Every structure is written in structure tokens, then in C-alpha cells.
Amino acid sequence: MRRRIIKIKLMIQCLIDKYYSGKYSPLIKRGRMSQKNDAGEACISMTQVSIRLGDTTIQRNMNFQLAHGEFVAILGPNGAGESTLLKVLLGFLRPSEGEVRVLGETPKTGNKLIGYMPQFQTLDSINTLRARDIVGFGLDGHRWGFGLPSRKREKKLDEALEEVDALSFPKASLDEVSGGERQRLLLAQALISDPRLLLLDEPMASLDISHSQEIISLVARVCRARKITVLLVTHDVNPLLPHIDQVLYLANGQSALGRPDEVITSEVLSRLYGSRVEVVNALGRRFVAGVEI
Secondary structure: OHHHHHHHHHHHHHHHHHHHHOOOOOOOOOOOOOOOOOOOOOOEEEEEEEEEEOOEEEEEEEEEEEOOOOEEEEEOOOOOOHHHHHHHHHOOOOOOEEEEEEOOEOOOOOOOOEEEEOOOOOOHHHOOOEHHHHHHHHHHOOOOOOOOOOHHHHHHHHHHHHHOOOOOOOOOEHHHOOHHHHHHHHHHHHHOOOOOEEEEEOOOOOOOHHHHHHHHHHHHHHHHHHOOEEEEEEOOOHHHOOOOOEEEEEEOOEEEEEOHHHHOOHHHHHHHHOOOOEEEEEOOEEEEEOOOO
16 A cells, blocks of 8 residues: 555656656657758757846857767756756747757657656655666656556566666665666666657766766667767766767856867867866866866
């Protein structure tokens, strides 16, 4: 009985999450002018886009295109608009100016082709649920009730768990798995609907270095294998450098897109911040001095 009550609570939470992530509907789910799909559309296109929240301008005059299949890190200081940009792509927020196109369309909530892993997950109240149940809500979270067992559904769950290397603990409850294993399950939940665009909001937050590296390698592998576009918000680009195609750096209401060696430079960051910033390359890492990221 207690397990059923917890599942009902989780279903309500999933309905809320799906609304905010743009998935409140049935789920089956390189450069600036990059490769396009067969219809001639880039995966994401921003033209003269400005974003405001109340009286505050978050970003001004954003102009870029992202190709299908790219792995892009979104970087910047707190409050620069990284999470806000994801909400615009999900259709939850509208730009104050300009045009946004996602997968050839104006962003709208209910896009079945976008997988979303939010920054914060309220999991404490559902720790008794099995790992398999959590992933299953990626299939069932859009409707009231529980997914009925079927060979097709169980096969889909097995494939999702295998893809994120989580088949070894599908029956474990959430309070029995580590933080890194939880992130694997939430990633599987975002992927199980077969999206073409994956938005990840700080998936390495609160993880140690080892688990962060595991999640990054996993996301990179999925991006290449599925040929989907991935946007990943982070405050430390160094672990991502061997894997990403481009960096989208947001700061001081401005943005810059390009390869890491093009964007994370003293010249570009000084222009974005409006003051002198020093970038030091050492031991295969990039260190930024003069600002907090």
C-alpha cells in the first residue's frame, strides 16, 4: 500500500516535470553554420534572439546554429542564463526578441523529440521505488496510471538500462544506489523516448571526479551512437574537452560559440565580460583567472 501511495506521488511529480520539460504528451520519444538535416534545417537556430526575465535582460542578440549530432557544452557564470536558455528551447519561455527554431519548428511544450534532464530532482520521497520504476516513468509519466507490463515495454526498459550500464541494479531502490548511479537512471529516463535533442542541466553537479568522468563518457557515447544533439550545462569544461564539439559561452548578456580553443581564450572572454580575463593552458586544462565560472 505504501509503495502504491509513493508511486502516485511520483506520478503527480512526473506530470509537473513533464509540463516544465515540454513533455506533457505521449512519449515515444559542427560550427556556427553547421550541418543540417535532409530538410535543410539545423537542429537549433537562434536569430537575433534576446531573452528577458522581468526587467532583467539575460541575453542579447544571440545568433548561431547547431548541427544535428553535435555535443555542445554550455558554460558561464551563475546567472548568465544557461538554464533559462534550455527553458526557451523547451518552449516554456518565449524570447523577448528574435526567432528560435528547434528541430525545424518554433519551440513548444509537448515536443516528443526532446529529452530533458533537469538540474534538480526531488527524489527523497521516492527512495523505496526500484531503479526500473524510475526509468519507466520516461514512458508513463505523461498519463495518469501505471504502465501495464508487456514484452515490448520490458524490452524497452532493458535496452535503456543497458545503454547507461545500469542493468546490474534494476531492482535496487534509489536509497541503495550511488549518486552516479542515480544520474545514470535519470539519463535513461530522458533517453527512453528516443529523442533527437538531449538537454542536460548540470548532470555532474554534486558528483565526485570519478563519477563525473563516467557520466561525461556515457553521454558522449550516447551522442555519437544515436547521432543526437546534446547540450550540457556545466561550470567546469575541462572534463568535457576530449568529447565536445563546441562551447557556447554565456556571460554579461552576451554569447560566443565555437571550438573550445576558439572561445575559451583571453581575448574572447575579456570581450564577453567587459574586463580583462586571463586564460592559462596547462596540463591539458584551461584555467580562467579574473572571473568566477
